[in-house]
Structure formats: structure tokens, C-alpha cells
Amino acid sequence: MKHTAALHLERCGEPIYVQLYMELKKRIESGELSDSQKLPPIRKMAKSLNVNNVTVINAYKLLERNGYAYSRAGSGVYVMARRAGNIQVDQKYDMYLKSQMADRADAIDFAKSSPDPKLFPVSDFKAILNEVLDRDLGYAFEYTEVKGYKPLRECILDMLCRNGIECRIEDIQIISGAQQGIDIVAKAMVDYNDIIITERPTYTGAIAVFKSRGADIIDIPITQEGIDCFKLESVLKEQSPKFIYVMSSFQNPTGFSYSEETKERLIYLAGKYDFYIIEDDYLSDLYYFEKPKLLKQYDKNDRVILIKSFSKIFMPGMRIGFLIVPPKLQSRVAAAKQLSDISTSGLIQRAFDMYIRNNLLDRHIKSIRQKYYERYNTAIQYIDGSIKKFDYYKPGGGVHLWIKLPEGLSSNMLYSECLMKNVIISPGSTFFINRPEHGYIRLSFASTGPMDIKKGLDIISDAIEKLSGE
Amino acid sequence: MKHTAALHLERCGEPIYVQLYMELKKRIESGELSDSQKLPPIRKMAKSLNVNNVTVINAYKLLERNGYAYSRAGSGVYVMARRAGNIQVDQKYDMYLKSQMADRADAIDFAKSSPDPKLFPVSDFKAILNEVLDRDLGYAFEYTEVKGYKPLRECILDMLCRNGIECRIEDIQIISGAQQGIDIVAKAMVDYNDIIITERPTYTGAIAVFKSRGADIIDIPITQEGIDCFKLESVLKEQSPKFIYVMSSFQNPTGFSYSEETKERLIYLAGKYDFYIIEDDYLSDLYYFEKPKLLKQYDKNDRVILIKSFSKIFMPGMRIGFLIVPPKLQSRVAAAKQLSDISTSGLIQRAFDMYIRNNLLDRHIKSIRQKYYERYNTAIQYIDGSIKKFDYYKPGGGVHLWIKLPEGLSSNMLYSECLMKNVIISPGSTFFINRPEHGYIRLSFASTGPMDIKKGLDIISDAIEKLSGE
Numbered sequence: 019m020k021h022t023a024a025l026h027l028e029r030c031g032e033p034i035y036v037q038l039y040m041e042l043k044k045r046i047e048s049g050e051l052s053d054s055q056k057l058p059p060i061r062k063m064a065k066s067l068n069v070n071n072v073t074v075i076n077a078y079k080l081l082e083r084n085g086y087a088y089s090r091a092g093s094g095v096y097v098m099a100r101r102a103g104n105i106q107v108d109q110k111y112d113m114y115l116k117s118q119m120a121d122r123a124d125a126i127d128f129a130k131s132s133p134d135p136k137l138f139p140v141s142d143f144k145a146i147l148n149e150v151l152d153r154d155l156g157y158a159f160e161y162t163e164v165k166g167y168k169p170l171r172e173c174i175l176d177m178l179c180r181n182g183i184e185c186r187i188e189d190i191q192i193i194s195g196a197q198q199g200i201d202i203v204a205k206a207m208v209d210y211n212d213i214i215i216t217e218r219p220t221y222t223g224a225i226a227v228f229k230s231r232g233a234d235i236i237d238i239p240i241t242q243e244g245i246d247c248f249k250l251e252s253v254l255k256e257q258s259p260k261f262i263y264v265m266s267s268f269q270n271p272t273g274f275s276y277s278e279e280t281k282e283r284l285i286y287l288a289g290k291y292d293f294y295i296i297e298d299d300y301l302s303d304l305y306y307f308e309k310p311k312l313l314k315q316y317d318k319n320d321r322v323i324l325i326k327s328f329s330k331i332f333m334p335g336m337r338i339g340f341l342i343v344p345p346k347l348q349s350r351v352a353a354a355k356q357l358s359d360i361s362t363s364g365l366i367q368r369a370f371d372m373y374i375r376n377n378l379l380d381r382h383i384k385s386i387r388q389k390y391y392e393r394y395n396t397a398i399q400y401i402d403g404s405i406k407k408f409d410y411y412k413p414g415g416g417v418h419l420w421i422k423l424p425e426g427l428s429s430n431m432l433y434s435e436c437l438m439k440n441v442i443i444s445p446g447s448t449f450f451i452n453r454p455e456h457g458y459i460r461l462s463f464a465s466t467g468p469m470d471i472k473k474g475l476d477i478i479s480d481a482i483e484k485l486s487g488e
Numbered sequence: 489m490k491h492t493a494a495l496h497l498e499r500c501g502e503p504i505y506v507q508l509y510m511e512l513k514k515r516i517e518s519g520e521l522s523d524s525q526k527l528p529p530i531r532k533m534a535k536s537l538n539v540n541n542v543t544v545i546n547a548y549k550l551l552e553r554n555g556y557a558y559s560r561a562g563s564g565v566y567v568m569a570r571r572a573g574n575i576q577v578d579q580k581y582d583m584y585l586k587s588q589m590a591d592r593a594d595a596i597d598f599a600k601s602s603p604d605p606k607l608f609p610v611s612d613f614k615a616i617l618n619e620v621l622d623r624d625l626g627y628a629f630e631y632t633e634v635k636g637y638k639p640l641r642e643c644i645l646d647m648l649c650r651n652g653i654e655c656r657i658e659d660i661q662i663i664s665g666a667q668q669g670i671d672i673v674a675k676a677m678v679d680y681n682d683i684i685i686t687e688r689p690t691y692t693g694a695i696a697v698f699k700s701r702g703a704d705i706i707d708i709p710i711t712q713e714g715i716d717c718f719k720l721e722s723v724l725k726e727q728s729p730k731f732i733y734v735m736s737s738f739q740n741p742t743g744f745s746y747s748e749e750t751k752e753r754l755i756y757l758a759g760k761y762d763f764y765i766i767e768d769d770y771l772s773d774l775y776y777f778e779k780p781k782l783l784k785q786y787d788k789n790d791r792v793i794l795i796k797s798f799s800k801i802f803m804p805g806m807r808i809g810f811l812i813v814p815p816k817l818q819s820r821v822a823a824a825k826q827l828s829d830i831s832t833s834g835l836i837q838r839a840f841d842m843y844i845r846n847n848l849l850d851r852h853i854k855s856i857r858q859k860y861y862e863r864y865n866t867a868i869q870y871i872d873g874s875i876k877k878f879d880y881y882k883p884g885g886g887v888h889l890w891i892k893l894p895e896g897l898s899s900n901m902l903y904s905e906c907l908m909k910n911v912i913i914s915p916g917s918t919f920f921i922n923r924p925e926h927g928y929i930r931l932s933f934a935s936t937g938p939m940d941i942k943k944g945l946d947i948i949s950d951a952i953e954k955l956s957g958e
Contacts, residue, residue, distance in 0.1 A: 135626030143629075144621045151614045156605030159613075159803035194664060194807075198829040210680045210702055226827045232680055232702075333629035335834035337664075357696045359668040363833060364805035 033256040034069055035076035039234075040211075042077065046086045046097055053099035057087065083451050084234055126474035128461040129442040131270075131417055132334045135465075137389060139382050143333075143373065150368045162364045164356045166192025166340070170371035174340055177374065183314055183324075183342070191341040191351055194362045195334075196300060196327030199341050200227050200263075203296055203323055205354035206347060207260050208233045215253065215262040217245050219449035219456070221270050221298070224263055233260075237451055240269060242411065244276030247283045254291040261294040261323070267302035267310040271449045271460040272420045273413030281316050288321040294344075300327045303383050305415035306391050320344035330417065330464070331383050338362060338370055390417060396468040397461070397475070404472075405479050417464040420446075423457040424486050432459060435481040441474045503726040504539055505546035509704075510681070512547065516556045516567055523569035527557065553921050554704050596944035598931040599912040601740075601887055602804045605935075607859060609852050613803075613843065620838045632834045634826045636662025636810070640841035644810055647844065653784055653794075653812070661811040661821055664832045665804075666770060666797030669811050670697050670733075673766055673793055675824035676817060677730050678703045685723065685732040687715050689919035689926070691740050691768070694733055703730075707921055710739060712881060714746030717753045724761040731764035731793070737772035737780040741919045741930040742890045743883025751786050758791040764814075770797045773853050775885035776861050790814035800887065800934070801853050808832060808840050860887060866938040867931070867945070874942075875949050887934040890916075893927040894956050902929060905951040911944050 045051040057063070057078065064074045078095045081087035089095045150158055165171065171190045178185060193199040200223065208214065210232035216224065218237035228235055236253055239246045245264060253259075264284070266276040276284070288295050297313045314324045324342040343351045355361070373379055397419060401408050409422040423429060429445035436443050446458030461478075463471055515521045527533070527548065534541045548565045551557035559565045620628055635641065641660045648655060663669040670693065678684065680702035686694065688707035698705055706723055709716050715734060723729075734754070736746040746754070758765050767783045784794045794812040813821045825831070843849055867889060871878050879892040893899060899915035906913050916928025931948075933941055 132631060135630050138626035138629050140621060140625050140629070144618065147617055147621075148614065151610060151617075155610050156608035156803075159608050159610070159805035160605050161602060161799075161804045194829050194833075197827065201828055205700055223827060223830070226823070230675055230824070230827060333626075334631045334830075335629035337829060337831075337833045353696070354700070357667065357693060357700060358671055358828065359664050359807060360693070360804075361807075363664075363807045363836065366833065366836075 035073045035080070036257070038067070038069075038073065038077035039080040042081060043084070043086050046081075046099065049099070051097045053097055055097045056093075057095045057097065059094060080234070080236070083237065085229070085452050088452070125440045125442050126470045126477070127442045127465060128463070128474060128478075129444045130465045131462040132329060133331075133386065133464055134467075137386055138333050139378065142378050142382075143369065146369050146372050146376070146378075147365075150365070150372055154368060158365045158368050160364055162192075162361045162367060164352045164361055166190065166362065167364060167367040167371060170367050170374075171340075173371055173374050178342075183312065185342050188345070188348060189342050191343050191348070191355060192362050192367060193325075193339045193341055193355065194359060195329060195337040196298060196325050196339045197223055197227075198337075198358060199325040199327075199339055200224050200296075200298070202351060202354040202358055203261075203325070203341070204228055204231050204233075205358070206350040207294070213257050213259045215250070215259045215293075216451075217264055217269065218451075219271055219446065219458075220263070221265070221300075222448055224298070225451055228263075235451060240272055240274055242274050244274065244280030245284065247280060247287065250284075251287060254287060254293075258291070259293050261296050262288075263296045263298065264313070265298045265300060266313045267299065268304065268413050268416030268418070270300065270416075271418055271444070271446070271458075273411055273416055273418050275310055275414055276313070278311070281311070281313050284313065285316045285318075285321060289319055293321075294347075295322045296325060297322050298325045298327070300325075301330045301416050303331050304387055304390055304417065306387070306394060307414050310415070314342060320346070323347070331386060332379065336366055336370065338366055390464070393417075393463040393466070393468060393471060396471050397463050400472050400475055405475055407479070417462050419461045419463070421459050421461060423459060424482065425457070427457060427482065427485055428455050429457060429459050430455065431485055432478075432481055435485055436478055439477045439481065441477045441481075443478065505543045505550070506727070508537070508539075508543065508547035509550040512551060513554070513556055516551075516569065519569070521567045523567055525567045526563075527551075527565045527567065529564060550704070550706070553707065555699070555922050558922075595910045595912050596940045596947070597912045597935060598933070598944060598948075599914045600935045601932040602799060603801075603856065603934055604937075607856055608803050609848065612848050612852075613839065616839050616842050616846070616848075617835075620835070620842055624838060628835045628838050630834055632662075632831045632837060634822045634831055636660065636832065637834060637837040637841060640837050640844075641810075643841055643844050648812075653782065655812050658815070658818060659812050661813050661818070661825060662832050662837060663795075663809045663811055663825065664829060665799060665807040666768060666795050666809045667693055667697075668807075668828060669795040669797075669809055670694050670766075670768070672821060672824040672828055673731075673795070673811070674698055674701045674703075675828070676820040677764070683727050683729045685720070685729045685763075686921075687734055687739065688921075689741055689916065689928075690733070691735070691770075692918055694768070695921055698733075705921060710742055710744055712744050714744065714750030715754065717750060717757065720754075721757060724757060724763075728761070729763050731766050732758075733766045733768065734783070735768045735770060736783045737769065738774065738883050738886030738888070740770065741888055741914070741916070741928075743881055743886055743888050745780055745884055746783070748781070751781070751783050754783065755786045755788075755791060759789055763791075764817075765792045766795060767792050768795045768797070770795075771800045771886050773801050774857055774860055774887065776857070776864060777884050780885070784812060790816070793817070801856060802849065806836055806840065808836055860934070863887075863933040863936070863938060863941060866941050867933050870942050870945055875945055877949070887932050889931045889933075891929050891931060893929065894952065895927070897927060897952065897955055898925050899927060899929050900925065901955060902948075902951055905955055906948055909947045909951065911947045911951075913948065 060071055060074045064071045078087060082089060086098055087095050088098050170192060171187055174190055175187050193202060204227045208231040213234050213236060214228055216235055216237045217240040225235060238250050266281060268275055284295060295313060299312060302310050302312060314322045327339045398412060410419055429447055433443055433445040444460040446456050446460060447453040450456060530541055530544045533544045548557060552559060556568055557565050558568050640662060641657055644660055645657050663672060674697045678701040683704045683706060684698055686705055686707045687710040695705060708720050736751065738745055754765060765783060769782060772780050772782060784792045797809045868882060880889055899917055903913055903915040914930040916926050916930060917923040920926060
């Protein structure tokens with residue numbers, strides 16, 4: 019490759035493999051390195067630059083993780099053309115989403131992680147809406163303050179207090195759902211070329227946001243105790259990420275929860291290496307045994323930005339949630355909120371406020387936890403009693419099971435096979451950056467009743483047998 | 489300046505002043521050129537680079553417009569440190585927003601451009617909400633399709649058809665308000681360093697979005713006939729913008745509307761120079777004499793992306809609107825919508841659908857148009873009859889008057905003076921990139937009744953006299 023000779027690595031302060039990555043990325047973006055072009059073999063590249071082989075390996079890996087290259091087994095690493103910052107429309111993922119959205123009222127759906135609409139507290143909420151409209155009239159439909167309707171923020175503060183989370187009214191920012199929370203925090207904090215860290219695997223909707231801001235993502239494996247702090251620290255020694263994005267309770271998709279030790283360690287590292295932690299609390303309320311403590315509860319130095327979602331424990335179509343934002347970031351986060359949608363629907367905010375004040379949210383969460391626990395038990399017992407061969411982790415809460423497939427079986431193939439039998443699963447590849455095959459599937463029992471859970475598990479088990487050629 | 493000697497301008501395809509701009513911008517971002525550092529005098533810089541003086545002048549202007557530099561009269565141009573892409577929190581603007589949000593129930597508010605809550609159709613809408621909940625139960629609170637609730641999209645298509653706008657169901661994307669529309673289109677189309685064009689002056693909420701994507705903004709003056717196409721074309725000969733952002737009817741803040749000739753010319757230029765037009769239709773429905781034709785109606789080649797807002801003509805707290813998206817951009821726009829908030833509130837979408845189908849929206853717009861026309865007449869007649877000295881343009885619709893101040897009078901000073909008298913106005917500087925003083929104010933009569941309009945106009949007139957020392 020004629021260009022390697024001219025590579026100049028002179029950015030100071032960055033490790034050499036990052037410099038090499040940045041340089042190659044620039045050339046891919048500019049079109050100097052063209053789509054599908056083969057990158058020089060590792061040894062050759064290392065020799066020509068007078069660097070270690072490992073340096074080149076790490077740079078190539080970073081290119082792959084961020085979608086600038088792909089490797090073919092036994093052949094080498096190839097350029098994948100893209101322009102940074104632009105929205106990537108992943109055809110495969112797009113098809114998967116479409117199949118999720120397709121009208122499959124008769125399918126057994128283990129992909130959907132939002133609650134069964136039959137469990138929604140519609141009549142309670144209808145009464146609340148009418149009460150709000152009678153009380154507030156047209157004012158219910160005005161713009162609200164950027165930070166959110168003040169009575170709602172006060173009532174959330176109170177709820178947090180009761181749950182052992184200390185914060186101030188100024189720290190609370192209302193958002194139109196957790197996805198918007200991720201987007202707003204990224205807008206406020208991420209610049210082009212910034213480095214951010216995520217768990218591996220993780221929530222795809224977060225990865226898409228960070229990529230769209232032109233960030234470079236480094237993903238660190240998650241274990242049953244939480245993110246691998248050893249690997250994390252080895253990265254931190256060489257990188258300065260803006261933040262790390264984590265789900266500390268019943269992580270999506272694995273169901274793993276952070277141990278107390280990991281939480282303490284992560285908070286410690288955030289102080290030592292000066293980065294923020296974004297804690298996406300999408301369903302810590304759905305614990306079946308012990309109530310988990312949030313990372314935010316360990317946070318004494320304003321390192322944690324909490325994103326609280328109600329989509330899984332209340333009703334996703336509400337599109338409401340909140341952030342706890344450290345003082346330093348508040349004006350930037352509010353500005354980002356304003357340019358995203360000015361403010362969250364005033365009607366929804368007022369209704370949610372009254373719903374919480376009337377103690378209906380607490381009551382609903384208790385009832386839904388009981389319902390999900392029944393489904394959880396049905397799934398676990400049926401797998402352990404009748405299916406047996408699934409290799410999986412029993413989470414302490416939540417709605418997901420993360421199941422390891424037999425060696426060599428593709429989750430995408432299994433997905434297609436199950437779809438033909440009218441069962442929808444989430445292929446594990448969906449949860450990895452650039453979606454390589456890892457041999458996992460995620461089953462969600464959020465909107466599937468007990469009978470369908472058993473029937474669906476049988477169909478999946480048969481499909482695995484068929485594809486494994488057993 | 490030691491760095492100029494080392495400037496290499498070798499980016500091909502770009503005019504030299506853009507190359508110079510890019511190079512200086514890079515150095516400001518990296519910190520190589522530090523905050524408040526003086527840039528070399530124009531002639532010296534031109535000589536050292538062996539380029540024309542005009543080249544340096546244009547590069548410096550571009551730096552100023554994009555907030556990388558500022559000039560001091562008679563002294564020169566100075567570096568303003570910033571990092572691209574990051575949210576800029578403008579302290580002055582922030583204070584202005586806070587004063588808008590402040591609890592001033594007793595103030596005469598000419599800054600608010602959203603409707604008077606007393607004009608909202610609350611009881612109609614309450615009946616609709618109840619009907620939707622009785623019909624759809626929990627399904628009203630589910631996630632909807634990314635593109636939006638299909639019956640609503642069908643009913644919008646029908647409405648567009650009746651108004652002479654041809655499009656297909658696939659072209660319609662539901663959004664959570666027009667601000668989100670701008671944000672989503674920017675996410676789908678704008679990469680770091682892209683050039684985009686706006687009118688001068690224009691809507692600040694759009695500028696903030698484009699800046700947050702790391703775009704370079706070039707603003708072209710708007711005249712009473714629409715954007716200055718002559719100046720526009722001279723820019724287009726040297727630049728390749730991704731799109732141009734315009735409001736063709738009753739522009740914000742000027743109230744100017746595009747002539748037929750300007751509309752045709754702009755569509756022609758979009759084809760010739762290959763760019764998109766984002767048409768922000770925030771209140772074309774509020775015409776008082778002749779119904780304006782949208783740019784979209786002149787668009788035969790899918791050059792126009794229409795953003796339709798209902799905040800000014802319905803209720804802003806609804807947070808709903810739609811886009812008409814050319815086929816080529818649809819999957820990218822849908823992906824951007826998904827990563828912004830997954831989907832717009834299903835309840836609001838269903839209720840809006842039923843509201844339109846029952847012909848209530850048409851009826852409401854007719855009634856609100858009549859109410860605003862009364863306010864418009866009150867303001868115009870009072871200014872022409874009693875105040876006399878205001879230099880302003882009579883728009884054919886909308887809710888804004890754009891008033892030129894006497895030579896040398898600062899709109900920010902007038903703003904503070906009026907605030908002390910409990911009258912809120914919008915200083916014209918708000919609508920220019922980086923907010924220089926231009927000697928204009930915007931008065932909005934959207935949420936001010938006839939009596940207050942007269943009283944407020946007297947107070948403003950007195951304040952102008954006082955500050956002018958007349």
C-alpha cells in the first residue's frame with residue numbers, strides 16, 4: 019500500500035496504536051483508502067513504521083470496532099468505507115427491526131422487551147388525565163420549563179429520597195424517555211473523535227447515538243460481577259474517555275448485575291482517571307430477590323449521571339423519564355434538551371406527576387414485579403426441568419435471559435429458523451458493535467404469557483437441535 | 489504569529505479562503521492558537537501566503553460567523569477559543585431564556601410566540617383523549633412504528649392532498665415537534681465540517697442544532713422577496729452546502745414571505761448545485777390575506793424536506809409534527825428518529841389522528857386565524873395611528889412584527905429597559921449567529937390581548953424615546 023510509507027505518527031500524548039488508528043481512520047474518511055481495500059499485513063505494517071506488532075493489531079482492532087474495517091479469517095483486514103458522524107443504516111439490523119415491527123399478532127415474541135399492553139394501568143391513567151385537564155385547562159398544553167414541570171421534579175426528588183438517593187431539585191432533568199436521555203447526554207458531552215467506553219455486549223440504541231456524534235467507542239467485556247475492571251483500568255492507563263456507559267442492574271442483554279466491589283471500584287476509577295459514568299437504570303425496580311443498589315448511591319463526587327427509564331416498568335408510549343445531572347453539566351444538558359425537542363409534553367408531565375403523587379406508580383410497580391416474577395419462574399423452571407441443555411445465567415431480576423448457543427451455531431441463522439416457526443428471538447450479534455457473531459441469543463419474557471413461554475422454548479430448542487445437526 | 493509561515497493550503501477542490509478558514513479553525517480547536525490571541529493583520533497574512541487580501545477577509549469572516557473569532561473595531565480580529573461540536577452555552581442567551589421562563593404572569597409578553605392557552609381547544613381534546621383510551625386501551629401506550637402511527641400518517645397524507653401537496657405515505661415521518669424535526673434532519677444529513685446555509689436573521693433553535701453537529705454555517709440575508717438569490721448563488725459557486733434551511737412563509741423573525749420568483753429560483757438552484765432545501769413551515773396556515781404556496785409545492789425533484797409544526801396553530805405542549813422526506817433520505821431519517829426518542833408518544837399520535845379525522849383541526853385553525861387577525865389589526869392600526877415612528881414591515885400573516893430601531897440604539901439595552909417596565913420583547917440580536925447588535929426587535933402578539941398590545945406598544949415607544957435621548 020503506497021500510503022503507509024508516508025504515515026506520520028506525531029500526535030503527542032496518545033499511545034502509538036491510537037495515533038495509527040486515527041491516521042488510518044482519517045484516510046478512510048477522506049477516501050484515500052478505498053472501500054474493500056486490503057490493509058497491509060500486520061508484520062509488514064509494523065516493520066515499515068518501526069513499531070511493535072501488537073501496536074498494529076490494536077489499531078486494526080479499533081478500526082474494526084468502530085466500523086472502519088472488517089477482517090476475513092485467514093485473509094486479512096479490509097477497509098470499510100464510511101464517513102464519521104453520519105448515521106449508519108445497517109441493512110441487517112434494519113431488517114431485524116422491520117421484522118419486529120411487522121404485524122405478527124400471532125407470533126410468540128421473545129424479542130420485544132416492553133411490557134404486555136394488557137398489564138398497563140389504563141383506567142387509572144385515564145382518570146388522572148381527566149383530573150389534570152379539569153384542573154389545568156389550556157395550561158396543560160403549554161411549553162414547560164426546559165428542565166421539566168417543577169411539581170413533577172419535586173415529586174421525583176421525594177421518590178429518590180425515599181430510595182436512598184441524595185440529590186437536589188436542580189439536578190433533575192425531565193426527558194422524553196431514556197433514549198432521549200442518552201442522546202442529550204451525548205450532545206452535551208461528546209465531541210467528534212472523543213473516546214467513550216461501553217460494556218460488551220450492550221444496548222444497541224446507545225452505540226448508535228455515540229457513533230452518530232463521531233465518537234470512538236471502546237467496549238470492555240462485562241462479567242457476572244459487572245464490567246471487567248482490570249481490563250478497564252488497562253485501557254484507562256492509555257486513554258482518556260469522556261464517560262463510560264453502563265447498566266449496573268440486570269444489564270441488557272446479559273442480565274448481569276454489578277457486585278458491590280465492582281461498583282466501588284468503578285466509582286474509584288472515575289475519580290482517579292477523571293471520567294463520568296452514565297448509569298442507565300432501565301429496570302432496577304424489577305428485582306425478584308434483593309433490591310439492587312444503584313451506582314449513583316455510591317457516588318459522593320458527582321461522577322454519575324443517572325438515566326431513569328419508565329418504559330419497562332410503566333408504559334413505553336408515555337415517553338417520559340429523568341436524568342440526575344451533576345451541577346457542572348447542568349446548563350449544557352439543559353441546552354441539549356432544548357435543541358432536541360424544547361421540552362417534554364406538558365400534558366404527560368402533569369399526568370405523570372399526579373399519578374406518582376397518588377401513590378399509583380409504586381402500587382403499579384409492585385403488581386408488575388409480581389407478574390414478571392411468575393413469567394421469570396415459568397421460564398427458568400421449564401428450561402431447567404424440560405429443556406435442560408440451555409447454557410445460561412439466572413439473573414436476579416429483569417426480563418431477559420442471555421443464552422449461549424452450542425459451539426459454531428449462528429444466532430442469525432437461529433433467528434431466521436425460529437421466525438419461520440413464528441417465534442421471534444433477538445440474535446446476540448445485535449448487541450455487539452458492528453454485530454459480529456458471538457453465539458448468543460437474548461430471550462425476553464416481558465410480553466409473553468406463561469403458556470407461550472413454554473411453547474416458544476420448545477420451538478427454539480427444536481430449532482437449535484435441527485441446526486446443530488444433532 | 490509564528491504559525492502562519494507554516495500554513496499549508498493544499499486541500500483540493502475547495503476555494504482558498506475556505507482552506508485558510510479550515511486550517512485556522514483546526515488550530516483554534518487544537519489550542520495551537522489560543523483564546524484572545526490576535527490574528528495577523530489582513531495584508532500581512534495575505535502577503536505571507538501569497539494570496540489576495542479578499543481571501544483573508546473572507547476566511548476571517550467565516551471564522552467570526554462560526555464563533556471562532558471576533559473583531560474589535562479598529563484593532564483587528566481575535567481568536568475565540570471553542571471546541572467544535574460541543575454545545576455552546578451562551579450566557580447572554582441563557583439569561584434571556586430564563587427571563588422568558590420567569591414567573592411574570594403580570595408582564596405584557598411580546599417575546600412568547602406560542603398561542604394564548606385560553607385559545608386552546610381543551611374540552612374538544614379531552615373528549616378525543618377519552619374516546620381514544622376507550623377504543624385502544626393499553627395499545628395506546630405501546631411503542632409505535634418509528635415512522636409514526638399509520639392511521640395518523642394516512643390522515644396527514646389526505647390533508648396534504650387537499651392542500652395541493654403531492655406525496656406518498658412512505659414520505660411522511662411523525663416527529664415530536666418541529667425542533668426535533670430540525671435535530672433529526674441534521675443528524676441524518678450533517679457531518680462534522682459540512683457547510684450549511686441559513687437565512688440571516690433566522691430561528692436560533694436551528695442554528696444551535698447545526699452548530700452542535702459541527703457544521704459550518706453561512707447565512708445569507710433575507711429580503712422582502714425571500715432569500716437573496718444573487719448572494720446565494722455567489723456562495724454556491726464556491727461552496728457545496730448539504731442543505732439550506734428556510735422559512736418561506738412569514739419568516740421568523742422578519743415576517744417576510746418568498747415571492748413566486750424566489751421560490752422558483754431556489755428550487756432551480758437546488759437542482760443546479762445539488763443541495764437540499766429544508767422548509768420549516770411553522771405557520772403558513774396563519775395567512776390573513778392570501779394563502780401562501782409552500783416551496784414544497786414547486787418541488788418536482790425531491791429537493792425539499794418539509795418540516796411541519798403545529799405548535800403555533802394548535803398547542804405547543806402536544807409536541808407533535810411531521811416531515812415530508814425525499815425517498816433517498818428516508819431510512820437515514822428514520823434511523824435518526826429512532827436514536828432520538830424511539831418513537832413519538834403513541835397516545836398523542838392517536839389522539840391527534842382522531843382530532844384531525846373529526847375535522848376539528850381545520851375548524852380550530854380557522855377560528856384561531858380570526859383571533860390572531862384581530863390582534864394583528866390592533867397592533868398595526870395602533871402603530872400607524874398612534875405610535876407612527878416605528879419603521880417596520882407589515883407581514884401578510886403570522887404573529888411577528890420586525891421593527892427597526894433608530895440608528896445606534898441597542899436592542900439589548902431596549903430589552904432591559906422594557907423589562908423594568910414589565911414588558912418583554914425579543915432583542916433582534918437573538919436571531920443572528922453569534923448575536924451581534926443589528927438594531928431590531930421582534931414583537932410577537934401571539935399571547936397578548938388587544939388592550940395589552942396597545943399598552944405595551946406605548947411603553948416600548950417611551951423606552952425608545954428615553955434611550956434615544958429624544
